[in-house]
Amino acid sequence: MAAATKVLVVDDSLTMRALLSGALERIPNVVVVGSADGADEARQMVENLRPDVMTLDVEMPGMSGLEYLAEIMEKRPMPVIMFSTRTEAGAEASIEALRLGAIDCFPKPKVAVAAEFDKILAKLGKRIKAAKGAAVRAAAAKAPPAPPLDWNGRLVAIGAEASSTQAMFDLFGTFPANCPPTIVVQHLGNGLAATLIDKLGAEIAPRIVLAEDGMAIEQGTIYLAAPGDTHVVVDGWPNGKLRLLPRDPVAGERPSISILFASVAKACGTEAIGLVLGADGEDGDAGVRALQGGGSYSIIPAENRADGFTLQRKLASQPVPADQLSKSILKLCQR
Structure with missing residues (x-):
């Protein structure tokens, strides 16, 4: 049997950390190795616990999830799955997270209860297991467009x-x-x-x-x-x-x-x-x-x-x- 996928949960809400950790622990061959309330605590846990995957809240006080994600991808790239609100601003943050190199971005449950996490558990488990060992990197510098194409019809x-x-x-x-x-x-x-x-x-x-x-x-x-x-x-x-x-x-x-x-x-x-x-x-x-x-x-x-x-x-x-x-x-x- 393959080694369990180790996950670190990062969210400023104690309730969300507990609910998400509990949901993840119900996924076969996934183990939550720790939870952090923000970037400062998460940095130390990454060094000590060596998680395979991180879940990260987009909206956090102090250093935001997007700012911390950019730091991760620049200094120590690893698979990250983001959680964001269901608002228009949340959608923009989700796309920015994916552009920075996040594996996926899930909407936060409307109500912080276990039943809401159950609705996304299957897809979340699939993404976490696929993320383990995935090649991730910082966003590349923008390259200019190629010259006009003499198109052959393909x-x-x-x-x-x-x-x-x-x-x-x-x-x-x-x-x-x-x-x-x-x-x-x-x-x-x-x-x-x-x-x-x-x-x-x-x-x-x-x-x-x-x-x-x-x-x-x-x-x-x-x-x-x-x-x-x-x-x-x-x-x-x-x-x-x-x-x-x-x-x-x-x-x-x-x-x-x-x-x-x-x-x-x-x-x-x-x-x-x-x-x-x-x-x-x-x-x-x-x-x-x-x-x-x-x-x-x-x-x-x-x-x-x-x-x-x-x-x-x-x-x-x-x-x-x-x-x-x-x-x-x-x-x-x-x-």
Whole structure:
């Protein structure tokens, strides 16, 4: 049996620390090694207890959770899961936390009772176990956009977890304004997609929009599918459209990476590139197989994630360092 995942809980509320610690202790193979009321106490506990994962409150007096997260990622990167309020300001803080390198960001329960934590326990446990040993780093310096693209007609489809937000800022920040049409399914918390679009839209050259049923798929646009009641698929290519389909979740996720990728493989065949950014394997594997079966390019995390990515097409395979990801995608989309 694998060693238990050690978690440190950081929150200025004694009640929240107790409730969250109690909830986490009910997750198999997870142990809470300590709890801290703020950054000062947490720093010492990190050194003494060596936790695998930290949960961190965004809104704390003194040094805020976001400020402490930035310090962690700069000085001693480790997997961090944030908790934030359900307000508009909380959504902005959540996206900023993810951009700084947090693994995920959960809304704080509306009422501080154990039953409220039970509602998120399964997803929280899944994220904590996936976070153990995850490669985390400080946000990179902003790179300039690539030169204009002489597009060859290929579509880009991306599947991502919340933990991939930082990577998406890096990737899309280097896309030119006339980037290949790009469709993104990211497993974000409810209410965060619109805020992510606003934040990305202010920093990148291409247009980024919320995916809607019947939208034409156009060059220079990134389409982000929001979590909700529908999956997103590509209908026809070239001159394709987006369709939103009300079907059951796949591996607990809706929209599903696998359903998007399978539709891309069917519609585009060899004229597509599928990129997996940090998906945990439960949603995405079948889609990658569909892409490979249809002759599309697929780019997936390397077996040792510190090595970056692996570009595959049919029987061919080659490594792609993380800092060459954007250049590799744009090269595949260049005439």
